[in-house]
Amino acid sequence: MPRVTLETLPDYARYLIAAAEDAALFPVTRKVRLPALELTVHLEPGALAEALGHAFVEAGDDQPGLPACRIFVGHPGIGGMPEPARWGDAHFTEHGFAQRLAGAGLRGHYFHDLDFWQVYDPQRRIGAQLMRAADAFPPWETGSPLRAFLHWEYGARGMRLAHAGTLGADGSGVLLAGAGGAGKSGTVVAGLLNGLDSVGDDYVLVDLSSSVIARPLFSVLKQDPKGFARLGLKDRLGSDMPLNWQGKHAFHIGDIASRPIPGTLDIVALMVPHIGAGGTSSIMPMSRRDAMIALAPSGIAQMPGERESGFRFFSDLTRLLPCYRLSLGTDPGEIAGTIADFLARGAS
């Protein structure tokens, strides 16, 4: 099995992309229309192909002349695709790996447990994902497939995938930021169940070019069994669906939303939820410093590469928005009402 070092990394990344382009046949081609991007994926039937069919929120047809990117998802069972290499240096750091590739105009990620490679050429908008076998991918890939490639492509155009939830009404919305367990996903579900809109939980596309705009990419929502029951989802969606790799129920925005997913939300505030001590919810101002520390780490650490640009992006975002601490009550309807009232007042 070949070994790749920091020295040979850019050459290996280019080799993988060339091998994928030259491979004999990828049986399946999936096209997905995303905000400002037409994504074409060449792969074979299986869980990843199925995920591409249901994990995304497809954008409307009103985007003429979209930039197109192509991703090849392969393994040695596809003619012409090589065995994935192993990392051969004594040391590995995500940052050093990303820096080395960025210096060559490339992006990439390596998950050593599976020798799982993702490499991308943002100039040509072509990427390759190489696995040991058709099912040798990390378990989170089906929830938000190819997110690293989207992160690199949108990042090259000044946009960013934010690890944040969203809720909105009448086109205006809030970003919900914070680490796992803070109540972010439960808040998104509570809002959707009570008439608010969302353009996503976990990862949304954020654009700062005019104002702060959030757009949907992935439709998946997740709740652990306790939250699933507390929010009444057991009765609504049933509980016979298998739990995902995190032990959570995975479902989709469309399963619980009262309206179609909006194409955009004009973000008017950044909120950091936490489980409150009292029975009712409240929204109190918080410092931008603390909001930035709640927002940025997960958005940067969960996405390979682009750390400094992410830090600058989230800094700009935080400075553009008023920031609040959202203390969560216990009743989902009351939580949603608190946010709806906040939005109706004009985020003041």
Place this chain on the structure above:
Amino acid sequence: MPQANVYAVASKDIVFESFDGEAVVLDLASGKYFGFSDSGSRVWQALCSGVGAQALAGSIAGAAATGATGLDAFIAQLVELGLLVPSDGTAQPLPDELAAELAAANEPLNVSVHDDLADLIIVDPIHEVEEPLGWPAVKQAS
């Protein structure tokens, strides 16, 4: 006494931004974040600009007035965290505006470390590296 009078940002991997006068620093290599109090932010800003520690010690007042010992300890902490290194550069004077902001600060000198990666790995183990292990290692939920 601090080990040096003048300091510099430790490396190009140390990046920082200011939010309403409060600094947030990110170590790109480790992914660690550092949040500074208002007085700590001004001291950080001054030290990064080459202001000498001795000049700072003579100017600190208000909430940050912990004396030279407190300032020395704060600087030593920033060096230990890998954010600053001693420099042989020429000490710059403390700008009047920064001195006024330091005097008006409400909080004592403080820097808090935010290493949320362990939490993130629980959510989604796109791994971070434990340098001593030499390979990317998925952190285990505690």
